[in-house]
Amino acid sequence: MATSVRVKEAVMVSPCEPTPARVLTLSAIDSQLFLRFTIEYLFVYRARPGLDHGATTACVKAALAKALVPYYPFAGRVRAKPDGSSLEVVCRAQGALFIEAASDRFSITDFERAPKYVTQWRKLLSLHVADVLKGAPPLVVQLTWLKDGAAAVGVGINHCLCDGIGSAEFLNSFAELASGRRGVLLPEPRPVWERQLLDPLPVRLPCSNSVTTHPEFNRVPDLCGFLTRFSNERLAPTSITFEQRHLNQLKNLATSTNPPSNTESSYTSFEVLSAHVWRSWARALNLPSNQVLKLLFSVNFRDRVKPSLPSGYYGNAFVLGCAQTSVKDLVEKGLGYASALVRSSKERVDTEYVNRVVESVSHSSASPDSVGALIVSQWSRLGLEKVDFGMGSPNHVGPICCDRYCLLLPVSDQRDAVKVMVAVPTSAVDKYNYLARSPYS
Template sequence: MKVRKENSRIIRPFYDGNADPHSTKQYIPLSVFDKVTYNTHIAVIYAYRPPIPQNAILELGLRKALSQYREWAGRLGLNDKGDSVIFLNDEGVRFVEASVDITLDQAMPFKPSPALLSLHPSLKGVEELVQVQLTRFTCGSLVVGFTAHHLVADGQATSNFLVGWGQACRGLDTIPPPLRDRTLFVPRDPPIFEFEHNGVEFMSKKLKKDNYAIEDVFGEEIVVHKIHFTVEFLAKLKSRASSSNGNNKPYSTFESLVAHLWRVITRARGLNGFETTNVRISVNGRMRLNPRVPNEYFGNLVLWAFPSAKVKDLLREPLSYATKLIHDTIAKVNNNYFKSFIDFATHKVEEEGLVPTADMNKSVLCPNLEVDSWLRFPFCDLDFGGGSPYIFMPTYFPTEGMMFLLPSFIRDGSIDAFIPLFQGNLAFFKQICYCLD
């Protein structure tokens, strides 16, 4: 599949009628949750069958959505006090128009491979905070490659923006105004450091440097394997995971599936039984903080749970053991934990010279895992006027151990998992990935 990029330009917010845009000298400070997350662009790919509106309609809709979400049209930088901020300067987003001389069916199925990188702008060395690439196929189908900088917003907030873009393209005036109230995260006085955050969300610069040195040991090729879990399999998995849960509420499908993959991937890796392995799991603070933060909050509001186990225990004990570890660890990332984090990040990080542990530049996570769950994101709601997307998926991201979970575009409740593995572990993983023992 050869993608021909025909046009690349900067587009800026469109303010209806005589609306007077706000000053382009304003800025929004990064919150403690923005600063602790991944300092990188994230890319997602949507594919649409015809009829699809013309590029001009998608462009105007994007410009209208940017007038509500001005952060995306701004730039990251430092204010006069040296604080990290988003300048609301309306300098715009990258807009690329491209084409392919084949039909979408000829290009299908989209496999997780380097070919996907041609369907969206580069993620490296990018000044713009959002980039969009519209790739037209000869059958009239359209692939939308969207990239967004994670320091600006998390998946929930970015999804709200994308839905708003689709609404603007359809001529709807229902784009929900984003909530930007950073006073929600004011530290307590006096601060209460109730939990340990050094070594969890933060680490010393020296330790981070040492981790990169250890990674150089791995030289094996990494492949991304897509695996489909049917509704029937997920139901059996959930039942098996909850079998020892007594009269308590059954574990969630997410908890059960992550526990299963943790065990299967650990077995496929062939790790030493006395080694410790953990899973980094995102926890949305909107529903954890008290008072609850509305879903319209724009920015990052995510921390992580780190369930951990010895390899020998993880593989020897039943599935319910790993599932309970995951459930209990997630439950502990509650209101008290989030507020302890706010206090620590405000008072201790700079004082102790700490840096975030969140890092998308590592290529190997072994013996650990990370799961990026996109199961709750409203992919099907991104409608430009021709209906819901035919396909949605992450771009090619070959970091060993970093899994992406998405609702299948079959839309029957099944789940697709994108799992990067060492080439030498792939065959065994395929052999055991559907085993319930």
């Protein structure tokens, strides 16, 4: 695949207007060890007759320069503070990287199914930042023209600067400028920095039992060589689309086996789908019955804390929800049991819970354990399906690389459908695909 994508231009793009020169402190939530990586998005657009590739490239590049004015920290550089307490952004308009490329091998039909291997689409974002604190630009955009006239836009954003909601707001603002749907007006919602809102409380909270309060940070015994298996065995990407009728089937099945405690509130699509994928994944891996498993997922707390965070806050504003149980219980107690675990781990998140997490990560290097963990990220409700750079709505939205992190993705032209992409060990892939597609099995 070394020749599948040819880079035509790579240039640093700075804000098109003067921006503040300052050093901004990131929050304790932003500075967590497990967020020190790049979120990598891939958008694929159908060929449009008469579309001028040169003019479109110029529009996207110019829009990036405009978008970097209100979002000027994306043109800075992230580093550790001198005292090592947290991270900060040096804002001197250093710029974001823009790449134009062409592919003689990829066409839009290549994205109608899972990639053949984890890194098949890697070249669609040519700069992969391994260490986000070593001076690399926190934002990389690559526009690749495919062999059939379609286009792929790869975007890499330093996770320390923003979460999924924040990055989606930026991407839609950037795309509106490229498509001409917005002029010089500020984006809505207006980007808000204000990371000090997530500073630890002046008075430290009393210690609590972390085992019961924050299981996402606790270690569980590895009874089956779990980490070794995922490190040594080749992972096979999978992609399964769940339409609304499939989601309704899962809701009915979950409710019939374990009705929600609040009878006025049925299980959500996220609760049943993440629970179903978790059970299918666990059963396919054929793990020992006493192995403890975790389902980790982000819980947005913008409106769960009091006072709520302001509209437009684009920093990391989530904590990890953690559903935890044994393989035996997950498999034998059914979908309703697993869905209830997901729901209860969401409902724990309130102001006090968030304050305790902030306090914890401010004074330690707490990080989630990978043993027995399936990490689910919900991209299907971020508005990524609306990111239009002047080429229409994307035909495909997903990650650059499909790996062991499970992503719930939007589906083109199917508002209520969800695509699930996750890579599983090759020895388990056939069984996983069968179980995930067969909720009653």
